[in-house]
Amino acid sequence: MAVGNEKAPKEIICPGCGDVIKNTAFNPITDTCGAMLQDGWLCPECAYRLRPKYPMHYTDDEPATLEKAPDAGRPILTMLRNDFLYADPLDPVDSTAFSYTGALRSDPLAKLRSEQIEDELASIDAYKQEVSKRFGGAKNVFEVLEVAPMPKLKPFCAGLPNIKRLKGTIAIAGNVRLGAFAAGDIVTVHHGSMRYSAKVLINRATTGFLRWWMFPNAIIGKPLPTVSTIDSSDLIPEKGGLTEGWHGVLVLSPEASDIAPGDVLTLG
Ligand SMILES: [Zn+2]
Structure with a gap:
């Protein structure tokens, strides 16, 4: 059921915190990461910290299109679905991840590169202060x-x-x-x-x-x-x-x- 990225290494380093993100057949990176970047992956904690500045952005009308794109954006939507969309594991449609590519279109984090992440994380507190001040x-x-x-x-x-x-x-x-x-x-x-x-x-x-x-x-x-x-x-x-x-x-x-x-x- 889980579709991994078999060519990627078994352990992927998060460019934000240096933590290891697992990528095995049992725990594919598409399930263990928090977001996909242009050239890598973010751990769930780092993705979570960046969300206030980079919230999901919905721009199209295909929330439930099923497409196969093995390593593209699945974790985000899988997580959202599991948490909020009441997936039914016995339902062949609802138990399958929503459009991975759709998730990527909605996720501004997917446009960032690994080298930007450290600066982005460092800027989050200032961003929040500025929002509050405004x-x-x-x-x-x-x-x-x-x-x-x-x-x-x-x-x-x-x-x-x-x-x-x-x-x-x-x-x-x-x-x-x-x-x-x-x-x-x-x-x-x-x-x-x-x-x-x-x-x-x-x-x-x-x-x-x-x-x-x-x-x-x-x-x-x-x-x-x-x-x-x-x-x-x-x-x-x-x-x-x-x-x-x-x-x-x-x-x-x-x-x-x-x-x-x-x-x-x-x-x-
Ligand atoms: Zn991290």
Whole structure:
């Protein structure tokens, strides 16, 4: 099942920390690394540290295309899938890694070279300080990329309590550039020169566009359905919140009705 890069050495040195990343038949580099670089591999810890500056960036509409590309980007999507997409090991489609090449298109780390990594890691603290300073010293900063009103939900899928509590709420997708955001947080919305508060009702990590989270029943290339079949289990906030460097969805209370792409949420 695991597809390794058999020509690569058994042990690969991470250019960020010097740690050895395993590359064996049982633990292929595509599973053990944190990201692929232009000319090497990063360990998961170093990739994680760089994520706030280099969040995954989704630019195409093929989140679930199955392609065979043995050593290209698999770990990132495998990790995301395992953690967040509820893969079913018995399902022949869902148990297979999502498009490796798609992951690479989404991962800005894949554009870096090994020789850049040390400097990049050294610059992360300054980057985070600068982000915090830009937003009045906030400890948590979320970059809003997409916005949509919560769609009409199906009682049998979402449950009546969810339909009631999510009436008039706003779904947003974007990146946590600093800190973490979780359900229950009262955040400050930075909308142009305006500042106001809204409550986070749901936090979910995601690996693609907002519409694919809102409409699991949508079909690529077709107009979005008028009613969402999103399941109540997808409306449960994830423990630990949406953390630094991750892309995800937050559902906000109706106060955030005018929030727009390019806005920012801060907390603390
Ligand atoms: Zn490392």
